[in-house]
Amino acid sequence: MLGGDGPYPTHGTDKMNTLPTVLITGASSGIGAIYAERLARRGHPLVLVARDKARLDALAARLREETKIDVEVLRADLTQPSDLAAVESRLREDAGIRVLINNAGLAQSGGFVEQTADAIDRLVTLNITALTRLAAAIAPRLAQAGEGAIVNIGSVVGLAPEFGMSVYGATKAYVLFLSQGMSLELAPKGVYVQAVLPAATRTEIWERAGIDINTLPEVMEVGELVDAALVGFDRRELVTIPPLHVAERWDALDSARQVLLSDIRQGEAAERYRATQ
Secondary structure, three states: OOOOOOOOOOOOOOOHHHOOOOEEOOOOHHHHHHHHHHHHHHHOOEEEEEOHHHHHHHHHHHHHHOOOEEEEEOOOOOOOOHHHHHHHHHHHHHEEEEEEEEEOOOOOOHHHHHHHHHHHHHHHHHEEEEEEHHHHHHHHHHHHHHOOOEEEEOOHHHHHHHHHHHHHHHHHHHEEEEEEEEHHHHHOOOOEEEEOOOOOOOOOHHHOOOOOHHOOOOOOOOOOOOOOOHHHHOEEEEEOOOOOHHHHHHHHHHHHHHHHHHOOOOOOHHHOOOOOO
């Protein structure tokens, strides 16, 4: 597992040789690239997945030089069925990979009525379908081994339809729900699942969506985001929200949800919905 005791010793130790390999999607830039840097420094062998092979190769070469760890590049466009299937196969078959960082994703450009069918399909395919299938590919093997971790990168936008990114926010709400459900199923089998919910973070995802990040009132630097997410990982948090400064707010929200569930009675409609004579 990743270092619950903090960073691991530098390369050349016996402990280094026993660390699990981490597969990171969306690893060529932004959050994924910083995860790669931080985990390489901890001594984890890496498999880096993204579309841009040139950038992956450059990152891998630098990390090999700086950390002396093994870094493999796996070029894949996860919206393409054949590429997605290849990464799934790797996750199913490579027993050395015991941590998945499900980071690849797209942002939404424009409001709901401005979305084309192709844009919706691509967004949902990458943010939901690919993420779910990759988690499903590795989860049975981790559960059988009784160890491992899956990190799903969501967003605080998934908590806030008011932000006006309805399709993107809906995909991120799905990531949170999926992560919570996976944790309930997999934690008893020794598999840790973490949902990470960033707010606005300084990455290329905004530019690709046609959004000028400099127009946003507050933006977190990507290194600070990933470092915070790894603190949450080391503490085995189920949901990590780096920009949330009052942790009790999340606890209150989750408690309110559970109280609401206790008031749902499936056998009859609530009194307010009964027709009056």
